[in-house]
Amino acid sequence: MSMEFLIATAIGALTWAGIYLSLRGRTFPVVLGVTMLSYAINLFLFAIGRLKVGAPPIFSEDAATYTDPLPQALVLTAIVISFGMSALVVVLSLRTFLETGTDQVDGEPDPAIDPLDGDREEWIARRNAHRIDMLGETRP
Amino acid sequence: MTTLLDALVAFLIVLGGAFALIGSWGLARLPSLMTRLHGPTKATTLGVGGILLASMAWFPLHSQEWSSHELLITLFLFLSAPISANMIAKAYIHRRFRRCSAPEDVETELPAPPGEGTDWATFGSSKFDDTRTGRP
Amino acid sequence: MHRLLPHPGLTAMLLVMWMIVFNSLNLGVAILGLVFAVLVPLFSAPFWPERAKLRLGLPLVGYVFLVLYDIVVANFHVARLILFKRNKDLRPAWLSIPLELQSAEAITVLAGTISLTPGTVSVDISTDARHLLVHALHTDDPDGEIAQIKQRYERRLMEIFA
């Protein structure tokens, strides 16, 4: 196995997961998907400068070899930009959920579990019935 | 001299690696979170510590430059590791004991602090009650 | 002076850090370091309103080396436990350590020391700040353990945080 193979497959896997997640119907997985995609793309942009081990782009006269610095600069810029964008998406999806009571983005009406409609007790009961364990722990 | 130092460095490196592994092994095999917590926060600390020491010794030996950076990393680790452990433990007891009720756990029951009307901070704050503790 | 140097100890520590991080004993680096070592606490002082009463001196140095020594020793101890002790033979215990230390900083250092040395982890503090909850990985003598912690660390810290 070569490094190139590892990186290429890693990029492929990240892209796959990113695409799959971003095609889900709610904002959170979409945000996850977007995050995965930006990992993939950062690695990808980095990889197009070809891979080198132990040859960081710090100039010295006697450096026998160095890695292509330009893609790294591009990735840095891309990381920063995608960070800003992700932050915005996260906040936007939260904000939208707060405003509308739903985080569905598949264009279908949401069987909303919204505190703003109906009786509060009933809402709590419904919510608890629907809630899932976000920690992945089995409840005692 | 150099060989001796090299040997020392090599020893430290292997020691560090070994402790890193032991810590993680402990994490993987110990029976409950509180016991698992002891593995990494200690063995790993020395594991990294050994490697850092090795690194400090190695660079002056081989690159004619001395290196003190490692001290800073150590400082950060020593500052942060106990807090991490503390917070993980708090999270754990909060979720597991929520005031002493964890029958299925291997842990013994959590003792209450001796004082009158006191409790561990995770379970009760002295200053104000949270109206929204989230128990629906 | 107080306003210029809200935390002299911190300033000293930052300066040392600066030198470490620059890996240099150059005077220029030191001067620049001093500038920042003075400026940065000025910026961070509002977030650290109390003046920590820390005695910089031999007891502190001694304490540091003591802890380092304990860490090394106990690491081997814990390694043995991890590698060779069967789970069912482990006797973990909760220790409730009464505190005499009175400042948050001092208690934190004690708790940190406990956590750093193998086999014990500081878990929580009581709401009256008079007890520290510690978990021990394996002990046959919880009270002895408590006494040792108080005697070996807390006593020294009482001196340092006078």
Added chain:
Amino acid sequence: MIDIALKIALACVALAMLLNLWSLLKGPTAPDRILALDTMVINAIAFIMLFGIFADTTVFFEAALLMAMVGFVSTVAYTKFLLRGDIVE
């Protein structure tokens, strides 16, 4: 000699990280996973230092430093979330 030591240590660290992965996936509780992740970060720091010796460069020192600082922050954030839900309040 150092080369061999490095190889051994790297192997140890790699193995340790695999063990961490195992712990992480296994859980069972959320604090367990956080602990596993925290440990993985520390092992990663070890890896970076070893690699620095291996590659004879101090250029990765900041990466290790930052990882030490920042690994702590994530751990605290995760646990704070478990304790309070709200990490800043």
Added chain:
Amino acid sequence: MSLSISDNLAASLIAAPIMLPSLAGTMALIFRRRRRMVAAGISIGSTALQVLIAVALLLRASQSDPTPYAMGDWPAPFGIVLVLDQLAAWMLLLTSVVGFAVATHAALTKLDRKGWNFHPIFQFQLLGINGAFLTGDLFNLFVFFEVLLIASYGLILHGQGARRLTSGVQYVVVNLTGSTLFLVGLGILYGVTGTLNMADMAARGAQLAQGDRGLFLAGGLVLIAVFALKAALLPLHLWLPRAYSSTAPAVAALFAIMTKVGAYSIIRTTPLIFGDVAEPILLPAALGTIILGFAGMLAARGLRDMAAFGLIGSTGTLLVAIALFDGDGLAAALYYLPHTTIAAAFLFLTVDLVVRWRGVEGDAIVPTPRFAGASLLAFLFLAGGVALAGLPPLSGFFGKLLILDAALASPQAAWIWGVILVTSLIAVVALARAGSTVFWKHDETPELPEDRDPPRLVQALPSLFLLALLVGLTVFAGPATRYTQGTAAQVLDTPLYLRSVLGTASPPSPTAQGDAP
């Protein structure tokens, strides 16, 4: 390179459309705590100045070959160059006039007070758009795309509300994904050509080994997909209708220019770098876009929807002309481009006034009580409809004639003619239905609400300004088409572009460059 200060300043005017809004934006931000008038004043002043600068640049561009401007004094292709040519100047002028109208409209209608930081974000929006038009570097184009996108997120959400937020999420995520694809395409292109400069990439692309060509084209086509997404080309237009119809109409008015950024990028890169690979794909997509856009107009239930679909349709018409990729087609496209942009912006501003003055039903195409200012709005709506449908006497008619004329040379001429003409009819029907319902038909039952904006005629000035621009584009269609013909020729003259930017028609070698200046 060392110049006298005045020469240097004159040369640096090229960068002014980027630096000016940047400074204006930050100033508006820094002074935002003062009275809001300050921010508005800065913003309007900045856009007005941008108009003047754009005129100056247009005059300069029309008299010379493409002029590179090396940022940081690093020569192309190693640093980032801005390139001023006729195309860029044309787009800059368009942006600045639309920006001026919208900024003024926003201030006059107090839209800027409906949320935070309107003017700073507005200026950054212009910065991004202007940058995209000026840059000669593909990655820098990406950066400016991001600037204009993120600012557009801010603007599109300005004022908020559930509908705006819901469609905002979609707009943001889709465009974010587009940005990701941009980087994929860009990455492949750098990996294969080793350069980011457009001219250099064109030169190197032409010399690629056969085995590299597939990757090169794949990268190029992915980029074109991204540009098509921005241009809202079928089937990548899905994001636009909701986004534009749910945001503040004045913002949508500015966004009329956004689809043109996509169109511009296609014009800029395709003939230069990727050659004819995209041609067979673009034309059918553009035709479909027209059909769906104008059908959407007919289907619209609100004026904002209608304007949004009209924008899609007219952008489709534009892309048909672009997809011809010949001098006549491009010249026609470049004449039609400002028309359709201004027309759509104009219609959106008018719709904004309708929503404000009418009050009761917002923009719904239903009868409402008689309201003050209706006849002015009816006139404006009529003019907007005429413009968008491409009827005489406004410039859209000439634009369409030019496109039809240019399309005669295409083997698909019958399709192009049929689609453009039939959809024009659909647009006419849709606009007549909507206009007659909203302005002619009266529902006397409901009371006019108290909280609607009382009509202030001054608020219609920015719309009238845009209308005047359309009239100007009509009256001066002769000079304008002469300019666009020259522009088209310049765009298609790849060797000229390479010589102008690189100083040579072959790619300069990075190793042979010696030391920096």
Added chain:
Amino acid sequence: MHLVLIAVLPFIGCLLLAAGGRLSRNAQTLVALAPVLAGLWFLGGTAPDILSGSVQAFRAEWVPALDLAFSLRLDGLAFLFTGLILGIGLLIVIYARFYLPGDEALGRFLSLLLLFQGAMVGISLSGNILLLLVFWELTSLSSFLLIGFRSGKAEGRQGARMALAVTGGGGLALIAGLLLLGHIAGTYELGALLARGETIQASPLYPAALILILLGCFTKSAQFPFHFWLPHAMAAPTPVSAYLHSATMVKAGVFLMARLWPVLAGTETWFYLVATTGLVTMLLAAVVGFFKQDLKGILAYSTVSHLGLMTMLLGFGTPGAAMAALFHLLNHALFKAALFMNAGIVDHEAGTRDIRKLGGLATLMPITATLGIVAAASMAGLPPLGGFLSKEMMLEEAAHTVWSGQDWLLPMLAVLAAAFSVAYSLRYIFHLYLGPRRESYPAKPHDPPLGLWAPSALLVVLTILVGLAPNTLTHALMVPAIDAVTGGRAPTFHPALWHGLTPALGMSLVAVAAGAFLLWRHAGLQRGWDVANLPDGKALFESLVERLVDAARVVSDAIHNGSLQRQLAVLFALAIALGAYGMVQGGYTPGTHETLPAHPVAIVAWLLLLSGIAAVLVAQQQRFLTLVFISVIGLVVSLAFVYLSAPDLALTQISVETVTILLMLLALNLLPKKPSRLSSMPLRLRDALIGLAGGGAVGFAAWAVMTREPNDPISTYHWENSVSGGGGHNVVNVTLVDFRGFDTFGEITVLGIAALTIFAMLQPAARGAAGQRLRAWIAELPRSPERHPMMFAVAARVLLPLATIVAIYIFLRGHNAPGGGFIAGLVASIAMLVQYMASGFEWTDARRRIDEHLLIGLGVTIAALTGLGSLVFGAPLFTSAFGHFHLPLLGDFELASAMAFDVGVGMTVIGAVMLALAELSHIAVRANKEDTGTKAAEAGPMDIDPARLRETNGETPA
């Protein structure tokens, strides 16, 4: 120059009237009359010239790219038509002044009327067929406004829309047709084009051009089957009908057919298309007109029928027939305008236009009756009136025209049409004016004031005079027009009441007799007609449009269903397909670049990464877990950057990662945790396949690029010039702040705007529905009562200065070693965020000293000013300068302007990160201000503060 004035004056009048809204009605009328009179005057001035057979032209370049010029051309035909437009226009203006009630906006009406007139004159005078198109479409538009002038009435709106749709649609066909025509002829200039008939008719495009042009003409002139719009356009105020449907708009189609007759007519296609359409229209409309009950409806169908007549004549393709058509154009204009005005007067005075409620008006309003009867007689084609003359000519032409080998067909149908024409005309006379008076009328009928009847009287007089002395009156006018169309090939123009016993006379007599018979049997026929209930064109049209709208809605709603998934799926699929297409088009050979062997540790990391990805996918629903797993991915990516020689990237990745996690945790707390509605299995399969294709494609692209030799990348230059030209050893950093500093400038702008937008988004979140939801929000997990654990709070105090020093260090060395402003800014922000986490928002925020907005603003400004600074030194923007300095004590050091730029970067980063996260972190607090906010404010930096506890317990600290 007079030509230009004639063409432009109506528009000037239009603008004047639009501006002069406050003038009195008389003044408005005068303003409207002025341009018309002036136009007539100028036209009159050209008469000697034009009527002697010459052509006047004016040409100004407009859009050379299109060969579209502002080109005017006045010949006999244009003269005739312009004269009609202006002359009748003049009368209509006067008529309208008296017709329109006081509460209707006369000024606006006249303004639109002049706009329309201008457009018509434009059509008539255009010397360039593209210019003609402009005016053509303008007539559609202005007539739309005129027909819909009484917009309050549904009939008016619908009529207007229908007219616009049909004539506008035809106009679009005409665009195509004329473009083709010009393309064939090689010119759009009318003068030149008219000389190229042979070229045009020989072209393979001729049939297409012809059909398209005819579509334009037929729709405009209301030819079957496009005739249905015209009767409904009668909803317009009568002056409009009188104008549009007698002399102008509907004649435009006929005019254009006449205009292009020299180059289009004469072929078989032309004959069958045009003559047949005309014939059918003439007949059908006459029949329908006979059964209409509305006066204007009768006139409208009559108009359609007469337009059919003219069309048919032009369609015959013979010069004689063309001559007849032109003569009828004139006659029809005279009597039809008069009739419309007449019907308007009846409506105005008797209060209805329903012929069933009228009758016997002759004695009540004698003047009106006289005028109406004479004009209707002319319409019937009765001698000695103008209408008779041209109808005779028509019948004469029809008599010897053979249609598809059938010589009897056309004459017979023409007679039949003429019979119905006579019938409805007589009906107008008898059922309206003659016969017994009614008991009552909706209003008491009486003759109108002079102003209302005088215009029609003038026309009636003219139609009589034309009938009596046709040669004297019309010869001079008609011959140049006829010559312009036929090129002088027409037989001598010699209209006369008596031509002898011609077949036409016989046909005419038959028609009159049959017409009278029809009227006699009207009641019965009408019942039959009503029972037959033939389909109504309007209803068909409306339902067609409705169905079109419905279909459009179905399609549009189905496509634009608001699903993000669809949008993304399409985008991904398309991008993948395009990429693949490019690969196939361009070809691919594997690269030859040597690969790196994979180190076992790398394989372990790879396994970690894949496991992380798999874990995220599996744990999708367990949101907290996914974040933990995402961290693993981030960690491995950072390690990969370390291993593969990208220290800067590693640093950035590590710090960004953390901030992102903080952000996600903040949001996760408030986002709902209900289970996703799972997509259907096929959908998931689809997504997995798209993902697979995308992953495969990107992975392959990465592989393909990595395994080929680099193509002499430009970064070699960066490497070589980094120290000498950029003053830094860290090539990545020099690239960021110098070689490509402009990118970085854009990048920090992005970050700043993101933060501003987040701020703007979150500010109102505590109000409205969002605020309500926040207040109703219940924590998902059980919460520990402790907010700010002591140990953490203490650690944060120490961490803040330490991390700040580290940040400064990272910043300072960035130019020469990994680091720089961005990473430093992130580190500082993280330290600050730790402080927020440890001691809470309120407490920390109260101690914060600088406003984040300001930081962002200043940061971007500093970066921009650094960029601008180089201007002063005569260098382009963003040109950096650096130097090595020596100071006593401090030793050697380097200063670079790029560092100032980097300061801006760092400031922006801190400002942006802090603004976004701090704002997000306390929306819930803000929403709950009343119940928790105050408590949080009085809380200290830690919940359990030993010192304070002892103090409150009365203990003195030791």
